[in-house]
Amino acid sequence: EVQLVQSGAEVKKPGESLKISCKGSGYSFTSYWIGWVRQMPGKGLEWMGIIYPGDSDTRYSPSFQGQVTISADKSISTAYLQWSSLKASDTAMYYCVRHLHSGWANDAFDIWGQGTMVTVSS
């Protein structure tokens, strides 16, 4: 079964750092782009960026460039989303997603992780 399994919910204070993970299984992890999508409480979906685990080519939404870092470790089939200094406005559900077609950056998302809820509060 093709799946993405994300790390558990996090509660952090403003200014703290955080790295959440997304482990792929059931397919060739290095052959498909992996992305991250933010959903703030009660709001819609926002695309953050993508990475190609095969060569770590990374693209960011202009809205998130410089705010987060996307990385991957292909040896353990895991992608990451990290913050160096969290803000209260980072409170949201974060989903990792797999692209539908092997090797396609311009693509729809066919596999979604279960989501990681990040709460930032003093």
Added chain:
Amino acid sequence: EIVLTQSPGTLSLSPGERATLSCRASQSVSSSYLAWYQQKPGQAPRLLIYGASSRATGIPDRFSGSGSGTDFTLTISRLEPEDFAVYYCQQYGSSPLELTFGGGTKVEIK
């Protein structure tokens, strides 16, 4: 940046009725790279349609997508109880790469 505008914001219908959801783009979407997703409360979204009109694996044929250029439509031919949810469109054809979503349409029980 391509902006996607979905309408209506909320659609109130009864089971068995036909639902027609609209997604309008601020610029032409290249190669009909337009997808539709369904999200139920407390769940991750699910891919329904890609390439404007191709159904994803396991999606019932009551869901259909159409359109090109700047105007796209998701049609649910006969609403089942499990179809009441929020639906998002997404374009993935822009260069430089931006995979933007519309604001969503909620389909609720009338």
